[in-house]
Amino acid sequence: MTQAYQALEAQFAELALMGSISSVLGWDAATCMPDGAAELRGQQLAFLAGQSHAKISDPALADHLAAAEAEAAGLDDWQRANLREMRRHWTHRTCLPARLVTELTQVTTESEHAWRSFRKENDFKGFLPHLRRIIDLTREMAGIKAETLGLAPYDALMDSYSLGLRMADVDRWFDELADFLPGAIDEAIEKQPPLPPAPGHASKEKQEALARHLMTALGFDFAHGRLDTSTHPFCGGFPGDVRITTRYDEASFMESLLGVVHETGHALYESQLPEAWRMQPVGEALGMAVHESQSLFVEMQLCRSAAFFRFALPLLKRELGMADQVTAQQLYTRAIHVKRSLIRVGADEMTYPLHIILRYELEKALLSGALDPADLPGAWNDGMVRLVGIRPDSDANGCLQDIHWPGGSFGYFPSYTIGAVIAAQLREAMERTLGPLDALVEKGEFAPITGWLKDHIHGQASRLSMAELLQQATGAPLTTDAFRRHLQGRYLNR
Amino acid sequence: MTQAYQALEAQFAELALMGSISSVLGWDAATCMPDGAAELRGQQLAFLAGQSHAKISDPALADHLAAAEAEAAGLDDWQRANLREMRRHWTHRTCLPARLVTELTQVTTESEHAWRSFRKENDFKGFLPHLRRIIDLTREMAGIKAETLGLAPYDALMDSYSLGLRMADVDRWFDELADFLPGAIDEAIEKQPPLPPAPGHASKEKQEALARHLMTALGFDFAHGRLDTSTHPFCGGFPGDVRITTRYDEASFMESLLGVVHETGHALYESQLPEAWRMQPVGEALGMAVHESQSLFVEMQLCRSAAFFRFALPLLKRELGMADQVTAQQLYTRAIHVKRSLIRVGADEMTYPLHIILRYELEKALLSGALDPADLPGAWNDGMVRLVGIRPDSDANGCLQDIHWPGGSFGYFPSYTIGAVIAAQLREAMERTLGPLDALVEKGEFAPITGWLKDHIHGQASRLSMAELLQQATGAPLTTDAFRRHLQGRYLNR
Known part of the structure; x- marks a missing residue:
């Protein structure tokens, strides 16, 4: 195992942990959360998404990815597959400009909300x-x-x-x-x-x-x-x-x-x-x-x-x-x-x-x-x-x-x-x-x-x-x- | 309101948000969480505590505290009280060496666990x-x-x-x-x-x-x-x-x-x-x-x-x-x-x-x-x-x-x-x-x-x-x- 690959495992474990926290919050929102807490929950989830995005956009992570890929011969089967998936996650999550991600989040949140009414009214x-x-x-x-x-x-x-x-x-x-x-x-x-x-x-x-x-x-x-x-x-x-x-x-x-x-x-x-x-x-x-x-x-x-x-x-x-x-x-x-x-x-x-x-x-x-x-x-x-x-x-x-x-x-x-x-x-x-x-x-x-x-x-x-x-x-x-x-x-x- | 004080409000709002997330996780652990998830929950809470500690220990936050205190005359009653409470939180949370905080967490977690058995056995x-x-x-x-x-x-x-x-x-x-x-x-x-x-x-x-x-x-x-x-x-x-x-x-x-x-x-x-x-x-x-x-x-x-x-x-x-x-x-x-x-x-x-x-x-x-x-x-x-x-x-x-x-x-x-x-x-x-x-x-x-x-x-x-x-x-x-x-x-x- 290479140093760069080891560093990546630690960084992606943190990303997974953040994802697991968001997942508990999402479950709670759908099953337990009182209605009046929706705005606070939105802030909590946006905060975690922001932290997660900052982590995966960290230039050090990109450097580790390149270095680990250059030394992939030293990895076993699962580790190589892990590195491939890391690259794929990284590409899907970092290729979009921040402006577009924010806009997509806003527009889909708004339009989901609007859709509930317009569907009800068949409009x-x-x-x-x-x-x-x-x-x-x-x-x-x-x-x-x-x-x-x-x-x-x-x-x-x-x-x-x-x-x-x-x-x-x-x-x-x-x-x-x-x-x-x-x-x-x-x-x-x-x-x-x-x-x-x-x-x-x-x-x-x-x-x-x-x-x-x-x-x-x-x-x-x-x-x-x-x-x-x-x-x-x-x-x-x-x-x-x-x-x-x-x-x-x-x-x-x-x-x-x-x-x-x-x-x-x-x-x-x-x-x-x-x-x-x-x-x-x-x-x-x-x-x-x-x-x-x-x-x-x-x-x-x-x-x-x-x-x-x-x-x-x-x-x-x-x-x-x-x-x-x-x-x-x-x-x-x-x-x-x-x-x-x-x-x-x-x-x-x-x-x-x-x-x-x-x-x-x-x-x-x-x-x-x-x-x-x-x-x-x-x-x-x-x-x-x-x-x-x-x-x-x-x-x-x-x-x-x-x-x-x-x-x-x-x-x-x-x-x-x-x-x-x-x-x-x-x-x-x-x-x-x-x-x-x-x-x-x-x-x-x-x-x-x-x-x-x-x-x-x-x-x-x-x-x-x-x-x-x-x-x-x-x-x-x-x-x-x-x-x-x-x-x-x-x-x-x- | 001063710039330093405004920056502090934003930083403490993030700390509060992290606290609110930990609070949902703590509530879930006491009411809903399946027993087998205790270790994962421990990791989630430790991660949030670490993020929160990193945030309050950020030297920029200490600089903002000092700057805002120097300009406190420009603040209103609530803001001045907020600044005082920020300083108090900061002092209580940053005055201890990291080694001591970690040791206290480990020792109290272990001893709470041990106490449950020793109390049961009256030992x-x-x-x-x-x-x-x-x-x-x-x-x-x-x-x-x-x-x-x-x-x-x-x-x-x-x-x-x-x-x-x-x-x-x-x-x-x-x-x-x-x-x-x-x-x-x-x-x-x-x-x-x-x-x-x-x-x-x-x-x-x-x-x-x-x-x-x-x-x-x-x-x-x-x-x-x-x-x-x-x-x-x-x-x-x-x-x-x-x-x-x-x-x-x-x-x-x-x-x-x-x-x-x-x-x-x-x-x-x-x-x-x-x-x-x-x-x-x-x-x-x-x-x-x-x-x-x-x-x-x-x-x-x-x-x-x-x-x-x-x-x-x-x-x-x-x-x-x-x-x-x-x-x-x-x-x-x-x-x-x-x-x-x-x-x-x-x-x-x-x-x-x-x-x-x-x-x-x-x-x-x-x-x-x-x-x-x-x-x-x-x-x-x-x-x-x-x-x-x-x-x-x-x-x-x-x-x-x-x-x-x-x-x-x-x-x-x-x-x-x-x-x-x-x-x-x-x-x-x-x-x-x-x-x-x-x-x-x-x-x-x-x-x-x-x-x-x-x-x-x-x-x-x-x-x-x-x-x-x-x-x-x-x-x-x-x-x-x-x-x-x-x-x-x-x-x-x-």
Whole structure:
């Protein structure tokens, strides 16, 4: 190990510690903080962001990076990967002028705030000036990152969420899905049985007790994590203190149950990252696409299955007092019911990718200038008809529905569907070793499954690129084949 | 306003912000944090402490202090007081060598940890080496602060908790109380009615709902604060986000009820500090003695009264489902029952000051060298016989009972009883304007009372010394007269 590299490890450990503090403050803001403390919390987070930015912009850090790279031959495999990730973090965080960072923060904070009102009032015109300003600033940011990284502007944006994700691949995967899904959805809707009745009322307390049972069964460790309530479910905290949230609808426990297992998938990833690298860039989760693959693996591959509901049925009856006549098959049928709908977050597994493909097409067009922001509602609604097959009744249920663009997150949406695609390919690879997962899930034997994920995904952290990781874990490059086989098996061969 | 002073305000605002972040992390550690995250939390807090120490030790800050003091004529009243408090913070925090600060932190952390086991095992001899090391380091610290501040060593320690508190006054006040109390306690015990039966079982949920009602009645603002559960009740957070905690005993609601109103007293002080000075030293609460006066004012002067239980009785019956035959007089009789006992935190209002006087005598003797730590148990037990009138059955129930010395807090104990003395004098002053408080309390009209406290105490923050504040608020220097009249009225003239 070289002196320069050692100095970098110490500097990045401080950056990680600052990040972990911000993370506690963010969790608190979403779960505990009284409303009146929002301004103080904003000041606290801005202070930490400023300290962190000063630290990573320190010229001594840049000197250490160059020196360590010149002596990289003396580093081992993990250390070299760590150095690569340090450089990547440094590039993404220091290439933008301070003026632009400040402006982006102000404009996205304001426009998120404005968006909440304009969405409620279904007022796209009112929101348009905000959207224009965000797109202008995002284009400026993407241009600088593109030049620095030697990438196309949209690729530079995706790269900041998922290292190495490129339009060339995403276009191909999404074209395959856009070809396959509309017809498959017609067939699925035609073949599926009628929706069984909702399985009855359950109090928040009972749902929470059930959630804790399921989380424990899946391997969540409450000595290093928590479950709480928030308006928008998320997985927060830091490895060693991973905190997930959910919300409860007493009229229907399925949403919370499936939300909890989804967030548990994220939490297991964070919890099983290698402890020795916890405070270093290489020790972080690989990116949003792989992160989403872990939540969707647990939710879609493990838990939205007939096997899972057979496993969970006695627990549901005991913990929720669910009526005796409800069957596992009824619950499963409800959990995989396909329905064309307007809202992404409520979409089923088959139509969800089409919502994503629409957003991917539109945000590329907005950023390239091919689509003027004023024309977004028309393009959105036409796209919905073409891809999902229904036309939004309002912009509130159309192009104003998501927080991502008001918050300045362009290049993020593809991660959701690529995560689903990865999860299916991981499942096929896993089954070559462990045999049919349904046999394990039905018995509640999740340990071999999470063990496989620890060995092949979680424990690798950011050592490899996404392409290398998936090649190594599954023996092949990522394709949409396994995902399409999965949908075929679950929805069409029933 | 001078440039140097302006720079100082910006620097101290950053220090306050760092303190507010540490405070959220501390609250989280006591209420939410999973056990397994303790080490990470320790790193986070140590990082913030290090950043804060680096900031206040910055030579530029010392230069600004000197420059601003030279130009203090250009400052207004609050600004001059702020500058004085900046200098005081700076002196207390920078006068010690870094080696000593680190050693004190390590030794007190270790010895707090060791104390938990040795107390459980009633093993004073096992704890003795820890105590010796703490006392040695505390004497070194007190010596340096004494020289820097031009004070006696023990005064220098008290000064760090309560600005301006001096042995010359404390000795006089405590002598008066030590003369008055033992005989008064004999008389109180002789005169008091037998202890009425406990008023029955109440679930945690019901007690919590009651606590929220009472807090709201007293003026606690849940838009800027919270109530939670923790092992040791405390008031934490930061002005604008004040968080108190309690613990619940389902067999007896009185402890939690009176604990909650006590912490609400602390919370009202923090909440009513002047908003414009929130991030500056002069905007902080004046010190631990005055802080304790606010919690004891609400607990002892307002709530342990017959009037309060007449006000609260319908609420207790409605919220807790308390039996109809329980009377306000029975609850009041229980709340002011006097009993010689071994443990400070469970002591009643009359015997509590004697527990404090014992500790004050002993810690002065330990620090001066007049008492060898090995002789502490004997001195403690003899002192208990002399002051409280009973001999401890063990060191666990004697000199090992409190966390203060294991944690390195010498000079803190007097604040508790001086707080009680202040609260009584404030009450007499307040009644000269508002009339008998019992008449307001019985009707649940707390707003004029908390308004008086805001005008005379909370809103003054640290602008004045404690002596000036009390002179201005009550028209006289602090004496024990009002406190003795209060005890006379409540316990002897019944």
